Amino acid sequence: MRSDLPDLLWEGLRETLYMVFWSSLFATALGLLLGIVLVAAEKGGVLPAPLFHKIVGTAINTVRSMPFIILIILLLPLSRLVVGTTLGPTAAIVWLSIGAAPFLARIIETSLKEVGAGKIEAAKSVGASPAAIVFRVLIPEALPALVRGMTIAVIAITEFTAVAGAIGAGGLGSLAIRFGYQRFREDILFATVALIVVLVQIIQWSGDFAARSIERRRFRQE
Amino acid sequence: MITVERLNKTYKTAKGRITALENIDLHIRKGDIFGIIGFSGAGKSTLIRCLNRLEEPDSGRITIGGQEITSLSGKALRQARQKIGMIFQQFNLLDAKTVYDNVAFPLTVAGWPRAEIRTRVREILDLVQLSDKEKMYPAQLSGGQKQRVGIARALANDPDVLLSDEATSALDPETTYSILELLKDINRQLKLTIVLITHELDVLQHICNRMAVIERGKIVETGTVDKLFAHPESETARRFVAIARMAYANRFLPQGQGAAT
Numbered sequence: 001m002r003s004d005l006p007d008l009l010w011e012g013l014r015e016t017l018y019m020v021f022w023s024s025l026f027a028t029a030l031g032l033l034l035g036i037v038l039v040a041a042e043k044g045g046v047l048p049a050p051l052f053h054k055i056v057g058t059a060i061n062t063v064r065s066m067p068f069i070i071l072i073i074l075l076l077p078l079s080r081l082v083v084g085t086t087l088g089p090t091a092a093i094v095w096l097s098i099g100a101a102p103f104l105a106r107i108i109e110t111s112l113k114e115v116g117a118g119k120i121e122a123a124k125s126v127g128a129s130p131a132a133i134v135f136r137v138l139i140p141e142a143l144p145a146l147v148r149g150m151t152i153a154v155i156a157i158t159e160f161t162a163v164a165g166a167i168g169a170g171g172l173g174s175l176a177i178r179f180g181y182q183r184f185r186e187d188i189l190f191a192t193v194a195l196i197v198v199l200v201q202i203i204q205w206s207g208d209f210a211a212r213s214i215e216r217r218r219f220r221q222e
Numbered sequence: 223m224i225t226v227e228r229l230n231k232t233y234k235t236a237k238g239r240i241t242a243l244e245n246i247d248l249h250i251r252k253g254d255i256f257g258i259i260g261f262s263g264a265g266k267s268t269l270i271r272c273l274n275r276l277e278e279p280d281s282g283r284i285t286i287g288g289q290e291i292t293s294l295s296g297k298a299l300r301q302a303r304q305k306i307g308m309i310f311q312q313f314n315l316l317d318a319k320t321v322y323d324n325v326a327f328p329l330t331v332a333g334w335p336r337a338e339i340r341t342r343v344r345e346i347l348d349l350v351q352l353s354d355k356e357k358m359y360p361a362q363l364s365g366g367q368k369q370r371v372g373i374a375r376a377l378a379n380d381p382d383v384l385l386s387d388e389a390t391s392a393l394d395p396e397t398t399y400s401i402l403e404l405l406k407d408i409n410r411q412l413k414l415t416i417v418l419i420t421h422e423l424d425v426l427q428h429i430c431n432r433m434a435v436i437e438r439g440k441i442v443e444t445g446t447v448d449k450l451f452a453h454p455e456s457e458t459a460r461r462f463v464a465i466a467r468m469a470y471a472n473r474f475l476p477q478g479q480g481a482a483t
Contacts, residue, residue, distance in 0.1 A: 121276055122314035122372075126328035126379065127304035129297075136327070140318035218317055219361040 008175060009191055015089045016171035016199070019161045023096035024154045030097065031104025031153070034060060036134055038109040046120070046130040060102040068160055071099050072167050092161065092169030100157050107149035111142045144211045151207025155200050162196070172196055223415050224250035224273070224383065229282030231268055231439075242268045244439045246282065250417060250432070255409050257430035257447065258419045260458060265439040266419040270385050273417065274306045275299060287382050304332050307376030311388035313368040315360040315375075321347070322356040325374045332379055342378060349411075350374045350404065366397035373404065377412070384408070386418035390425060402429045423462050426450070435459045 034056060040046050041053040063071065072095045076086045079094040115138050123137045139146070162173025172192045180189025226248040232239045242265045250256045260266045271277040273284060275291060284291040286306065294302055315324050322343055329339045347353050350370040360368055369389060376384055386405070390398040406429050409416055420426060426433055426447055435443040435456050442456035454460045 116314070118310060118312050118314035119316055122308070122310060122316075122375075123327070123331075124276060125274055125303060125306070125308040125385075126331060126375065127300040127302075128327075128331045129300060132331050136330070137316060141316060143318060218359045220359075 005187060005191065008179065008188060009172075009195065012170070012172040012175040012192060013195055013199075015169075016158070016161050016173070016196075019089045019092050019096060019164070019169065019171055020154065020158050020199075022093045023100060023157050023161075024150075026093065026097035027100035027104050027153065027157065028150060030101035031108055034101065034105035035108025035112060038105060039112045039138065040130060040134060046133045060105050063098070063102045064106070068095075068099050068163050069166065071095065072164060075099075087168045089170045092164040092171070095164055095169075096157055096160055099160060100153060103156060104150070104153045107153060108146060111145035111149050112138045114145055115141045144214045147207055147211040147214065151204060151211075154203050154207070158196065158200055158203065223252040223254070223287060224248070224256075224417065225283075225285045226273075227283040227285075229269075229272060229284065230280045231265075231272060231277065232280055241439050243272070243279070246439075246441055248434060248441060248444070250415060252415055253409070253413055254432050255405070255416045255418070255430045257426040257433040258417070258436055259421065259423070259426050259433060259462065260419075260436035261421060261461075264436045264458070266421075266436050267387060269436065270387055270417060270419045273383075273385055274303050274308060276308075304328065304379050305381045306383045306385060307379070307381040308385040308387065309369065309372045309376050309389040311391050313360070313365075313372045313392075315368055315371055317360055319359075320356065321352060321358050321360070321363070321371050324360070324371055325378050328375060328379045343374075346374045346378050349377070349408070364397075365393050366400060369393065369397075369401050370404065373401075373408070377408065377414075380412075382415065384414055384416045386416060388419060388421070391420070391422070398425070399428075405429060423466050435462075 037056050038053065038060075041049040041056070043050050043053070045053075066074070075095045075098060078098075079091040080086050082094050083090045085091050119137055119141060120133060123133045128136070161169065161171050162176070165171050165173030165175070166177055168174070172195055176189050176192040179185040180192060226246050229243055229246040229248075230241075231243040232241050246269060258266050258269060268277055272279045273286070273291070275294075279292065282292065286302070289302055291299075291302060316327065319327065325343045325346060326339050329342060334342070343356075344353070347356055350373055352367060352370050352374065355363065355367065360371065363371065372389070373384075384405075390401050393401060402425065405416060405418075408414055409429075416429075418425070418430070430447050432445065433447050433450055434441050435450070435458050437456060437458040443450070443454070443459050450459055451463060454463045
């Protein structure tokens with residue numbers, strides 16, 4: 001082990017956490033919006049708009065069908081426009097948010113659709129508006145599933161940061177590639193891999209814990 | 223109170239159109255407990271769900287309390303629905319919300335101030351005898367308790383009409399009895415008109431004063447419940463009454479004659 005190891009790892013970890021945190025936040029916000037549109041605008045949804053639904057669905061599928069590394073290249077001009085650079089973790093947040101949002105949209109759509117039709121009808125029968133049905137019925141009822149889905153997505157984003165690292169995003173993935181692979185620093189390679197493994201475990205564990213505590217509160221027996 | 227005129231509804235299926243309701247005419251008076259009885263697939267559920275437009279009729283007119291329900295849309299329809307309570311066979315409570323919040327839901331949606339919601343929810347929970355359960359979640363309640371919450375939710379916004387879509391069909395006989403008694407009380411106390419659909423003759427007999435029999439999408443008989451038992455005219459009514467009599471006869475005849483053959 002060489003003396004630069006702790007500093008490098010610490011910086012990589014900080015950058016990775018920074019990217020994962022903000023990308024997850026933006027991707028969830030965008031994904032939630034798209035997921036709600038997919039559920040609400042569908043034929044038979046609370047606010048049907050079949051044409052709009054089709055357009056959004058096709059756009060989501062298009063982005064999802066692109067390999068992430070190619071999507072990054074296509075998004076380089078956008079990150080320059082939005083954050084002024086195509087390098088570093090902040091630029092990567094742009095790619096990661098846009099890359100992960102359609103994935104989150106589909107996960108959120110699936111979770112929201114699991115809410116029983118009877119609950120939606122009950123809400124309609126008391127005169128609830130489409131917005132009230134979405135925000136006061138669908139989202140709260142689907143919350144444990146949403147949390148589990150978001151856990152999957154945040155872990156996927158963590159993996160994506162490593163890919164983004166290959167195109168200059170920084171973070172642990174970049175560290176593994178630049179030092180571990182290109183400079184034969186096996187100590188850095190193994191340390192970064194270990195850190196990513198631990199990070200993913202912590203994310204999964206937190207997600208499970210959050211989902212379980214919501215369910216425990218709702219379904220505990222006296 | 224409720225008038226249905228020439229109501230028609232068809233469903234599109236792979237094999238073409240299926241008629242669910244055909245030229246339904248119905249008149250329900252204020253304060254009635256009106257039962258609609260029919261076998262499975264007769265169209266009774268479709269009919270009651272047309273009354274608050276959970277189902278869209280193809281044609282016809284529905285008027286509730288002077289308001290033409292079939293001509294409403296958007297916000298006006300939602301406001302009309304606030305005055306038409308509905309309870310369901312599967313209760314359809316929100317698992318994410320406590321008993322209190324389930325009952326508060328229609329009021330929140332209607333934009334009531336928080337303090338008034340609190341007073342009203344407490345009042346209505348008291349009426350359905352669930353005051354001690356307000357912090358519980360639906361998953362922690364029995365079937366009968368869940369239906370009481372359903373009733374409380376349906377009544378929270380002080381509706382003029384209560385629609386009951388097989389509300390007791392998932393409950394055991396004793397619980398069914400207590401729910402029916404509750405509905406009867408509510409009908410008396412709040413002068414509420416109740417429309418219920420059922421496939422159980424007992425339910426009709428127990429609380430309804432007037433009824434209609436539905437058979438393959440058509441109303442084939444209507445009148446007082448007493449008349450249905452005394453002079454069943456339609457095929458469906460005769461079958462219902464015959465089944466009830468047969469069950470009764472089979473149970474008591476052998477015993478009565480002492481003939482243990």
